[in-house]
Amino acid sequence: MTVHALDLYMLQVKNLSCERANRVLFRNLSFQVNRGVALRIAGLNGAGKTTLLRILAGLYQEFEGDVKWSLENYPLYIGHRFGVKALMSARENLSWAATINGQEVKLTEIDYALCQVSLEGYADVLCGAMSEGQRGRVGLARLFLLDNPVWILDEPFNAIDSAGIQCVVERIEKHLSSDGILVFSSHLDIPLKNVQELELH
Amino acid sequence: MTVHALDLYMLQVKNLSCERANRVLFRNLSFQVNRGVALRIAGLNGAGKTTLLRILAGLYQEFEGDVKWSLENYPLYIGHRFGVKALMSARENLSWAATINGQEVKLTEIDYALCQVSLEGYADVLCGAMSEGQRGRVGLARLFLLDNPVWILDEPFNAIDSAGIQCVVERIEKHLSSDGILVFSSHLDIPLKNVQELELH
Amino acid sequence: MLETIRRDLLLHFRKPADILNPLAFFVLIISLFPFGVGPSASILSEISAGVIWVAALLTTLFSIDMMFKSDYEDGTLEQIVLGKESLLLVVYGKVFAQWLVGGLMITLMSPLFGMMFYVNNDGIFATALALMLATPTMTLLGSIGAALTLGLNKGGVLISILVLPLYLPVLILGVAMIDSAIVGDDYVGHVFWLAAILVVSTGFAPLATELGIRISLSE
Amino acid sequence: MLETIRRDLLLHFRKPADILNPLAFFVLIISLFPFGVGPSASILSEISAGVIWVAALLTTLFSIDMMFKSDYEDGTLEQIVLGKESLLLVVYGKVFAQWLVGGLMITLMSPLFGMMFYVNNDGIFATALALMLATPTMTLLGSIGAALTLGLNKGGVLISILVLPLYLPVLILGVAMIDSAIVGDDYVGHVFWLAAILVVSTGFAPLATELGIRISLSE
Amino acid sequence: MWSLFHKLGSPRPFYEISDRLLPILGCLTVIFLSVGTIWALGFAPPDYQQGESVRIMYVHVPSAIVAQSSYMIMAIAGAVFLIWRIKIADIALQCAAPIGASLTLLALATGAIWGKPTWGAWWVWDARLTSTLILFFLFIGVIVLRSAKEGSEAVGRATATLAVVGLVNLPVIKFSVDWWFTLHQSSSFSLTEKPSMPVEMWLPLVVMVAGFYLFFFYVWIFSVRTEILKREYRSQWVRFIHDV
C-alpha cells in the first residue's frame, strides 16, 4: 500500500470482527470512507451500531481486524450519552469542550453555536435544568464549534425535534462539502447527499 | 357537574398553568380526553411536553389548575428514563413491573410480551448488557403485559428502530380500540387513528 | 412487601460487592485503629465500644447512600410511586433488605472485634445485643436522609450531615449499655430505651422516607 | 491543566456541598468519638492522633468516590479521552482540584481538633504538617481506585478496599510523627519519608489513574 | 385571628405589615442591646471568682438561648409549610437557618473564649457543649439542603421535613445530659447548676436576652422581606410598591 493510496480515504477498515456476550455482531467487515462522504451504519436495535462506532472512535478495543485512519485522528464523538455536564451552563459546557479539543474559541463563537441549535436564551442555564432535547442540542452545538475533520455520531437525533434535525442536517452537508468525514447511525430516514450505507445484521 | 358527565371522558384538565425557572410553559390549558382517544402533545424541545405529562401522571406538582381523572388512576408511565434496572434480566424487570402494578402474571405472559418486542433471545440477559434500543424495548414490553387503562408515554420511540415502532403502534391501536386512553409525546410522525393534537409553544 | 425484599436481595446478590463491601469497610475502619492508636490492650479495650459503634454507624451511612439512588436514576422509582403497590410497603421492604445485608451482618461480626479489642464476654454479648437493636434504627433513620437527598446528586456525605445528629442518642445509649455490661452493671434500662426508639422509628421513619421520595420525584 | 482545575473548582462551587461536605464529615467523625469513648481528657489526647488521621483518611476516601463518576456517567469522560488535551494533564488537574477542596481544607481545620482533643502545641503543628504532606498522597492514591472502579458501579466501598492498604504506610508514619512531636522528640526523619512518598506518588499515581480510566471506558 | 394568620401567610400583606413593624423592631433592638451592653460592661459587678471575664456571659448566654429558640421557630415554620403549604413559611424557614447557625456559632465561640480562663481549656466534651455543637450541625444540614436548589418548592418541603424530624433531637439532646454524666463521672465541669447570681448581674442579662430575641426577629423579618422580593420580583405588586 502506498502513501498515496492512503491519502484517498480517511478511514480504512479491514476484516473487522467483534463479538459480545458470545454473539457475533459482525464478521470480516471491510470498508473504507473517503473525504466528503458520510457512512451510515444501519441495523436493528442491538445489531452492533454503537459497538462499531465506539471501535472506530477508539473507545472499544475488544475486536479483531484493522482500523486505519489516514491522519492523526481526534474524532468528534457524540454517543447515546450526550457528554453534557448537568452542573455547567450551556456556555461553560461548550467552552470546556473546545478546551479539551485543544481549540481556543471566543465567546461569540460559542454564542453562535448555541444560536444555531436555537438555544439563544439558554446560554447561562445549567444543563441539568434543561429538557432532554435541549441537553441533546447542547451536545450537538459542538458540531458548530469544533473543527475536527472526523465526526462519529451515534443516533444524534434522539430526542431532537424536527426543526433541530433540519438544522444539524444542514451543518452535516456543509461539513461533507468541506471534505469532512462522518460516520453515523440513526433510525430516522435522514436525507443526505453522498451517503454510503452499511447494514449490520 | 354530574357523575354522568364525568363518565364520558377519562381525563379533564382545566386552566392548567405551569412555569419553570421563571418561564411560562403553558397558561390556562383546558382540554379533555375521552376513552378510545389518543392525545398527542406536540411542541419543540423545551416546550414543556415532559412537564405536562408528568403533571398528568401525578409526578410533578408545581402547577396551578385542575387535573381530574374519572377513575382511580394508576397510569402506565414511560418517560425519558425507561425504568429498566440494569442489574435485572428482561424477565425479572417485567415480573417486577407487574408486581408493583398489583398484577399477578405468568411466565408465559412475560415471554409473550418480550416476544412482541422481538427480545425472545434476551429474556435472561441482564438489561445492563443490552443496547440502548433493547433497553427501551424492555420498557415498552410493559405495554404488552400490564392492564392499565391509562397510558402516558413520553417519547416512547427514542432509540427504537422502525420495526419496533411499528409493533408498538399496533399495540396502541388495539389499546385505543378497547377503550383505553393514551397521552403521549413524540417528535416522530406516528400514523394513528383517533388522535387529538395539543401543541405547546 | 415480600416481593420488594426478594427483589432487593436479588439485586444485592447480583453485585456481591454490595454485601461484601459494607463488611469489608466495617472491618477496615476498625482495624485502622490499632494502627492509629497503638496496640496497648488497656487503651484498646477502653475505646472498643466507641470504635465499634462509630464503625457501625459509618458503615450504615455509606451503604444507605445507594439505597434509592439506582432506582431513582433508571426511572424505576417513578414506576414504583405510580404503581398500585403501596409506596410505604415498598419502603419497608427496601429498608428491611438493606438491613439484612448491612446491619445484620455487622451485628453478626461484632463479637469477633470484641475479642480483638480484649472485651470480656459480657461486653461482647451486650455489644451484639445493642447493635441488633440499634442497626435497624440506623437504617430507618438513614433512609430518610437517602430519600431527601435523592435528586440532589450530593452523595453520601450530605446524608451523613443530615442523619448523624439523629444517630447520636442511639450511639450514646449503645455505648453506655456496653460500658455498663463490661463492668458488670445492669443494663435492662438501656435495652428498653433502644427497643423503644426502634419501635418509634419503625412506625414513623418510613412515613418521612415516603414523603421524601415523593418530594424528590416531583422535582 | 489550569483549565481543568478551573472547571473542576467551578463544578465544586456549583454544589457548595462538595466543599462543605468533606469538612462537615471530617468534623462529624471526629466529634463522634468523644461520644463513643467518653470525654476524659487523658484518653482523648492519647487517641487524638489516631482519630484525626483515621478521619482524614475516611474523608478523603469518600470524597474521592465522586471524582470521575459524574464525568463518566454523563459521557464527558469519553470526550476528554478523545480530545487533544492530554489525559494525563487532565488527571493532574482533577487531582489537584480535588485536593484543594478536600485535603487542604482538612489540613487547615486540623489544629482546631488538636485543641479540642487537648493536644499540645508541638503536636498540633506536627499534625498540620503531616496532613499537609500526606493528604495529597491520599488523593493521588485514591484517584487510582476511583478510576479503576468506574464502570463497576460499586461506589466508594470498593475503592476503600483497594486503596486503604496503600494508605497504611502513610497512616503509620503520620501517627508516629505526631506522637514524636507530642513528647518533644525530633521528627525530621518522618517528614522526609512523607515527602518522599508524596514525590513518588505524584510521579506515578496519575499514570496508573490514566490507565484505569482508559480501561474503565473500553468496557 | 385566623384571618390575620392567613393574611400574614401571603407575601404581599406580610410585606406591607412588616414594613411598618420593622422600624419599631429595629429601634427596640438598638435600645435593648445598647442599654444591655453598657450596663453589662460598665456597671454590672465582676464575679468574685472569675473576675472581669464573667462579662462574656452577657453575650454567651443570650446567644445560646436564642440559638435554641431559633431552631424551634425554624422547625415550626417547617411544619406549617408541610401542612398548609404556605409559601412564606418556606421562606421563613430558609431565612431563620443562617441566623440560627450564626447565633450557635457565637455561643460556641464565646463559650470557648470563656472556657480558656475559667476551665483552662478551649473545649471540653461536656454534654451541653456537645449538644450545642450538634445543634450547629443540624442548622448546617438545613442550610445545605435548602441551598441545593433555590426557590424550588420540592427542596423546600424536603428541608421542612428534615427540620421537623430534627426537632426530635432537641429534647433528646437535653436528656443526654443525664445519660452522659451517669456514664462518665470523669468530667469535672458541670454547667447544669445555675450560678446563684446577684440581681445586679441578673438584670442586665435579662435585658441582653430580650435584645438578642429582638435582634433575631429583626434580622429574620428583614431577610424574609428580601427573599420575598427575590422570589416575586416579577409580580405586579412588587413593581407597584417599588415604583411608588
Ligand code: HEM
Ligand atoms: C464552647 C463552650 C460552651 C458552649 C457551647 C456553651 C453552651 C451553652 C448553652 C447552649 C447555654 C444555654 C443553656 C440554656 O438553654 O439555658 C449556656 C448557658 C450558660 N453557659 Fe455556656 N457554653 C460554653 C462555655 C461556657 C463557659 C466556659 C461558661 C462559664 C464557666 C459557661 C457558662 C454558662 C452559663 C452561666 C450559662 C447560663 C446557664 C443557665 O442559665 O442555665 N458556658 N451555655
Ligand SMILES: Nc1ncnc2c1ncn2[C@@H]1O[C@H](COP(=O)(O)OP(=O)(O)OP(=O)(O)O)[C@@H](O)[C@H]1O
Ligand atoms: N429540572 C428542571 N429544572 C428547571 N427547569 C427545567 C427542568 N427541566 C426542564 N426545565 C425547563 O422546563 C422547560 C420544559 O421542559 P420539558 O422537559 O417539559 O420539555 P419537553 O417539551 O419535554 O422537551 P423535550 O422535547 O426536549 O423533551 C424547559 O424549557 C426547561 O428549560
Ligand SMILES: Nc1ncnc2c1ncn2[C@@H]1O[C@H](COP(=O)(O)OP(=O)(O)OP(=O)(O)O)[C@@H](O)[C@H]1O
Ligand atoms: N455492556 C454490554 N455488555 C455486553 N453486551 C453488550 C453490552 N452492550 C451491548 N451489548 C450487546 O451487544 C450488541 C450490540 O449492542 P450495540 O449497543 O452496539 O447495539 P446498537 O446497534 O447500537 O443498538 P441500538 O440501536 O439499540 O442502539 C447487543 O446485542 C447487546 O446485547
Ligand SMILES: [Mg+2]
Ligand atoms: Mg446504539
Ligand SMILES: [Mg+2]
Ligand atoms: Mg421531554
